[in-house]
Amino acid sequence: MNSDKILKYVLFAASLLILLISGAMVLSLVQGSMPSFHQFGWKFLVSDKWDPTTGREQYGALLFVAGTLFTSILALLIAIPMAFSTSLFVAEYFRNTWMASVVSTLVDLLAGIPSIIYGLWGFYVLRTFIVDIGLSAQGYGIFTSGLILAIMIIPYATSLSNTTIMMVPNELKEAAYSLGATRLEVIWNVIIPNARSGITASYILAFGRALGETLAVTMLIGNSNKMPTGLFSTGNSMASVIANQFGEASGLQLSSLIEIGLLLFVITTVINAVGKYIIKKFA
Amino acid sequence: MKKNSLFLALVLVLSAIGTSAKAQLSGAGATFPLPFYNMAFEQYTKTTGEKVTYGGVGSGAGIKSLTDKVVDFGASDAFLSDKELKAMPGDVVHIPTCSGAVVVAFNLPGIETIRLTPEVLVDILMGKIKNWNDASLKKINQSVNFPNLAITVVYRSDGSGTTNMFTDYLTKVSKVWADKLGTGKTVNWLTGIGAKGNPGVAGTISQTKGAIGYVGSEYSFAQKIPTAYLMNKAGKFIKPSLATVSAAGKGAIPADTRVMLTNSSAAIAYPISGFTWLLIYKEQNYNNRTLAQATATLKLMDWMLDKQAQSIAGTVNYAPLPEAVVTKAKAILRTVTYNGKTILK
Amino acid sequence: MNEINLLLENKRSSIITDTFKGRKIKDNLFLSIVILFSLITISMVFLIIGTMVFKGFHQINFAFFTQTPPNTFEAMMAKSSGKLIPGGIINGITGSLYMVALASILAIPFGVLIGIYLYENTKKRYASIIRDITDVLQGVPSIVIGLIVYLWVVVNVTKGYSAFAGSVALSIMMLPLIVRSTEESLKMIPDSLKEAAIALGTPYYKVVLRVLVPTSFTGLMTGILLAISRILGETAPLMLTALGNPAINWNVVKPSSAVPLLIWQFYNDPNMVDLIWSSTLFLMGFVLILNLLAKWIAASRKF
Numbered sequence: 001m002n003s004d005k006i007l008k009y010v011l012f013a014a015s016l017l018i019l020l021i022s023g024a025m026v027l028s029l030v031q032g033s034m035p036s037f038h039q040f041g042w043k044f045l046v047s048d049k050w051d052p053t054t055g056r057e058q059y060g061a062l063l064f065v066a067g068t069l070f071t072s073i074l075a076l077l078i079a080i081p082m083a084f085s086t087s088l089f090v091a092e093y094f095r096n097t098w099m100a101s102v103v104s105t106l107v108d109l110l111a112g113i114p115s116i117i118y119g120l121w122g123f124y125v126l127r128t129f130i131v132d133i134g135l136s137a138q139g140y141g142i143f144t145s146g147l148i149l150a151i152m153i154i155p156y157a158t159s160l161s162n163t164t165i166m167m168v169p170n171e172l173k174e175a176a177y178s179l180g181a182t183r184l185e186v187i188w189n190v191i192i193p194n195a196r197s198g199i200t201a202s203y204i205l206a207f208g209r210a211l212g213e214t215l216a217v218t219m220l221i222g223n224s225n226k227m228p229t230g231l232f233s234t235g236n237s238m239a240s241v242i243a244n245q246f247g248e249a250s251g252l253q254l255s256s257l258i259e260i261g262l263l264l265f266v267i268t269t270v271i272n273a274v275g276k277y278i279i280k281k282f283a
Numbered sequence: 284m285k286k287n288s289l290f291l292a293l294v295l296v297l298s299a300i301g302t303s304a305k306a307q308l309s310g311a312g313a314t315f316p317l318p319f320y321n322m323a324f325e326q327y328t329k330t331t332g333e334k335v336t337y338g339g340v341g342s343g344a345g346i347k348s349l350t351d352k353v354v355d356f357g358a359s360d361a362f363l364s365d366k367e368l369k370a371m372p373g374d375v376v377h378i379p380t381c382s383g384a385v386v387v388a389f390n391l392p393g394i395e396t397i398r399l400t401p402e403v404l405v406d407i408l409m410g411k412i413k414n415w416n417d418a419s420l421k422k423i424n425q426s427v428n429f430p431n432l433a434i435t436v437v438y439r440s441d442g443s444g445t446t447n448m449f450t451d452y453l454t455k456v457s458k459v460w461a462d463k464l465g466t467g468k469t470v471n472w473l474t475g476i477g478a479k480g481n482p483g484v485a486g487t488i489s490q491t492k493g494a495i496g497y498v499g500s501e502y503s504f505a506q507k508i509p510t511a512y513l514m515n516k517a518g519k520f521i522k523p524s525l526a527t528v529s530a531a532g533k534g535a536i537p538a539d540t541r542v543m544l545t546n547s548s549a550a551i552a553y554p555i556s557g558f559t560w561l562l563i564y565k566e567q568n569y570n571n572r573t574l575a576q577a578t579a580t581l582k583l584m585d586w587m588l589d590k591q592a593q594s595i596a597g598t599v600n601y602a603p604l605p606e607a608v609v610t611k612a613k614a615i616l617r618t619v620t621y622n623g624k625t626i627l628k
Numbered sequence: 629m630n631e632i633n634l635l636l637e638n639k640r641s642s643i644i645t646d647t648f649k650g651r652k653i654k655d656n657l658f659l660s661i662v663i664l665f666s667l668i669t670i671s672m673v674f675l676i677i678g679t680m681v682f683k684g685f686h687q688i689n690f691a692f693f694t695q696t697p698p699n700t701f702e703a704m705m706a707k708s709s710g711k712l713i714p715g716g717i718i719n720g721i722t723g724s725l726y727m728v729a730l731a732s733i734l735a736i737p738f739g740v741l742i743g744i745y746l747y748e749n750t751k752k753r754y755a756s757i758i759r760d761i762t763d764v765l766q767g768v769p770s771i772v773i774g775l776i777v778y779l780w781v782v783v784n785v786t787k788g789y790s791a792f793a794g795s796v797a798l799s800i801m802m803l804p805l806i807v808r809s810t811e812e813s814l815k816m817i818p819d820s821l822k823e824a825a826i827a828l829g830t831p832y833y834k835v836v837l838r839v840l841v842p843t844s845f846t847g848l849m850t851g852i853l854l855a856i857s858r859i860l861g862e863t864a865p866l867m868l869t870a871l872g873n874p875a876i877n878w879n880v881v882k883p884s885s886a887v888p889l890l891i892w893q894f895y896n897d898p899n900m901v902d903l904i905w906s907s908t909l910f911l912m913g914f915v916l917i918l919n920l921l922a923k924w925i926a927a928s929r930k931f
Contacts, residue, residue, distance in 0.1 A: 003831060003833045004831055004832040004833050006833070007832065007833040007836060007837075010741065011741055011742075011744055011745035011748065012745060014738050014741035014742045014745060015741075015742050015745045015746070015754075015755075015758050017738050017742065017803075018742060018758050018761050018762055018765070018803075018807075019758070019761070021765070021800060021803075022761045022764070022765060024776070024780070025768070025772075025773075025776050028775075028776050028779055028780075029772070029776075081665055082665050082666075082668065082669045083669075084665075085661065085662040085663075085664075085665030085666050085669070086665065086666045086669050088662050089662055089663065089666040093659065093662060093663075101923065103666060103670060105916070105919050105920070105923070106670050106673045106674075107669065107670070107673065108853070108854070108857065108915070108919050109673060109677065109912060109915055109916060109919070110672070110673055110676075111854055111857040111858060111915070112857035112858075112860060112861060112911060112912060112914075112915025112916075113676060113677075113861060113908070113911075113912065114860070114861025114862070114863065114888050114891065114908060114911060115861060115862075115863070116861075116863055116888065116891055116892065116895065117676075117680070117861070117891075117904070117908045118676075120895075120904065121676050121679055121680075124679075125675070125676075125679055151672050151676075154669060155854065155857075156854070159809070159850050159851075159854050160808070160809055160812055160850075160851075162850075163809070163812065163813055163816065163846070163847045163850055164812055164815075164816055167813075167816030167817075167847075168816075169818055182651050182652060182654070182655040183655050183658075183659070184651075184654055184655040184658045184659075185651065185655075187658075197812070197815065198812045198815070198816065201808055201812055204763055205763070205766055205804070205805070205808060207767070208763060208764070208766035208767030208804075209766065209767070211767040212766075212767045212768055212769040212770065212772075213769070214769050214770060214771055214864055215863065215864065238769075239769035239771065242769060242771055242772065243769070243771050243864060246771060246775070258775075261769070261772040261775070264767075264768070264769060264772070265764065265768060265772075268764045268767035268768070269760070269764045272760060272763045272764055272767075273760065276760070
């Protein structure tokens with residue numbers, strides 16, 4: 001019994017690490033944001049100004065929040081059908097065949113591509129393609145960055161889904177088949193309800209990845225500090241403005257950038273909570 | 284448990300390796316001189332055996348690293364203002380290492396070069412001139428056949444010393460610019476698209492017909508990008524080159540070398556040029572620094588001002604320092620102290 | 629069994645759902661869509677990797693794995709005379725391997741333990757909070773993590789840029805992935821297995837260590853692999869923690885290079901831009917090997 005108690009304590013102690021890291025993170029972010037908060041107060045959240053000119057500095061987060069949300073949501077919308085199909089392909093339809101192995105390895109490779117390469121590939125290849133087919137004049141914008149993000153998060157959306165889909169007990173599936181269900185019906189009525197928790201967990205992970213992605217978005221979003229008005233307008237995202245200006249910022253600008261980092265933290269928390277609440281409602 | 288004791292053992296072993304290794308010098312800052320510094324420091328290691336690490340994290344992060352005392356030296360394209368100097372935890376000196384410039388690059392099929400006056404340049408950047416066939420462009424480029432093509436301005440999305448130098452020049456030559464946009468590592472561009480880094484801007488310009496933007500000279504010289512001739516203070520249209528960039532540094536320079544060389548009055552000076560500096564503390568005994576570490580740092584700085592390092596600069600498209608500036612810089616190095624006593628003779 | 633009956637009963641009647649033919653058509657249609665979308669996804673992989681191979685393959689040679697990068701002059705000379713750019717990325721390779729290994733040592737034990745904790749305490753409010761925070765951590769931009777680790781480690785612990793700081797930053801990024809995949813994999817183990825072990829009188833800690841963890845091993849491996857793949861390519865946090873190093877460095881309190889840092893350096897250097905592609909190919913190759921290794925391990929432990 002002693003070993004049991006030890007294990008329980010060890011597990012609990014381990015969980016404290018999460019609190020420690022996130023707490024310290026929030027603390028540092030809050031500390032860094034103080035100067036900006038004192039200067040701008042809550043207006044910071046709804047102001048669309050971003051003027052770093054010395055003497056009349058004015059900062060606001062609205063543009064970047066919009067850019068982040070638009071690109072991440074678009075990315076998730078594009079990625080879900082792709083990821084879901086790939087998961088079903090690997091974990092159900094062609095499970096245990098060589099094809100599934102190949103597909104899953106290829107998809108996992110996507111996770112290993114450094115984001116700067118996604119940015120470069122997007123810059124040299126995707127952007128040129130979008131210009132060529134006439135969707136946009138210079139190829140930058142919400143759509144291009146959303147598309148790149150979608151490709152980047154697919155492996156996150158598939159990997160956990162694959163595992164959980166594969167672990168749905170065979171008896172449940174066989175029972176359904178014996179009742180005359182088609183493949184689709186088994187997927188819809190047996191596999192998905194059982195694997196639901198893992199599948200949604202993977203989409204939440206994927207969305208989180210999209211929210212925080214920096215380099216790839218930076219290179220394709222156009223970096224204009226304007227409110228995006230359409231699918232192909234340029235804009236800016238929270239992570240990318242931080243990455244772009246952090247190395248050279250100081251004083252009030254640095255503090256505003258840190259405040260945006262804090263804001264991103266908060267937004268991610270809220271979206272995660274809302275997502276989970278919606279899922280619980282539909283359980 | 285087993286995994287944790289393995290971890291502990293590893294840390295002990297690693298720290299043992301740590302304490303027996305030689306001291307290294309580390310610096311962080313501007314990306315502009317990164318290729319030059321890497322090459323120069325490599326040569327320094329070959330010559331003296333002293334290892335040097337440099338990270339191109341950006342001037343701001345470099346200054347922060349120096350403030351936090353986690354590096355031996357910082358590097359910046361923009362010198363610290365009086366206010367910023369006061370905010371540093373100790374007195375800081377600036378050692379210039381080379382000059383660079385900002386060039387105006389463009390993409391006009393079939394056109395090799397164009398001339399620009401400050402007024403026309405500012406009007407283009409502020410979106411007042413929207414098309415290449417505008418009359419004001421034709422006026423200063425009689426022999427050029429401009430197409431009917433919209434102008435796309437391309438600027439740096441990331442904060443950068445290049446933007447700082449460029450906007451410093453624009454502020455000096457245009458009151459309208461000074462009022463509306465001013466100087467800075469990032470400014471509130473009125474029109475155009477932002478791209479990341481020199482490669483981003485250069486790549487966007489080369490892929491977008493009718494684009495115009497600014498890149499660092501070391502980049503444009505190496506990639507042979509079509510650049511504009513700018514009218515300087517003396518009224519001449521100057522082509523950016525190592526000679527014209529160096530010429531900008533031949534005017535009057537203050538003793539602490541903190542000056543922007545933009546809009547220099549020298550006859551053949553290219554108007555958007557500037558120094559880049561290494562920054563160190565005047566009193567080197569801080570944070571348990573040894574005399575040996577301080578001496579090693581100063582020896583590196585001294586070497587950077589010598590003929591070998593300066594000629595390396597020239598071969599990779601960075602303009603070497605004029606003699607007068609080297610003299611001033613070496614004098615500054617000899618005022619740096621350890622416990623109040625100067626280190627170099 | 630009950631769930632299936634209920635679900636099938638509740639469906640509304642229609643030609644599509646009631647007739648066998650209708651259902652079969654739906655079935656086949658869905659399968660075609662699944663295959664189509666999967667193909668589109670894979671084609672993306674080929675497009676991207678194809679570009680890298682096409683642009684970077686010729687740069688890979690023995691020197692690539694044994695030498696440090698050239699300086700900008702050597703690259704310039706090689707380019708202008710049409711020769712291959714000399715040098716390699718050995719400092720980046722060793723730096724990356726070193727820091728990833730360190731980060732894994734830090735993150736894997738904690739990640740798995742936390743995952744087990746969440747699994748064992750699903751009902752508790754505290755566990756829910758931990759789970760939510762873990763998901764949020766996943767979304768923190770890597771540059772913010774770099775900034776935080778700069779403040780904690782670079783300034784306060786190692787008093788300088790260091791490989792250790794880089795590893796800490798990377799391990800924080802690995803943690804959420806490992807935690808969540810551990811928990812989810814454990815959840816998929818049928819209760820009967822756990823109950824059988826307990827019924828045999830196995831003490832709790834043995835049930836966890838000898839039954840649950842080994843059974844979910846594949847899932848754990850997937851999570852760890854995904855986490856390693858992610859951090860191999862991270863640049864921003866390493867810039868603020870490991871800084872970079874022109875030479876191979878095994879000293880944990882000194883700055884270290886890494887392949888993504890070198891890629892960033894090459895990107896910013898007008899003469900060395902071409903080296904980006906071969907460096908990425910290396911990372912890709914490494915991820916592929918890790919991937920195949922994990923699959924082989926999973927296959928040899930047939931469950």
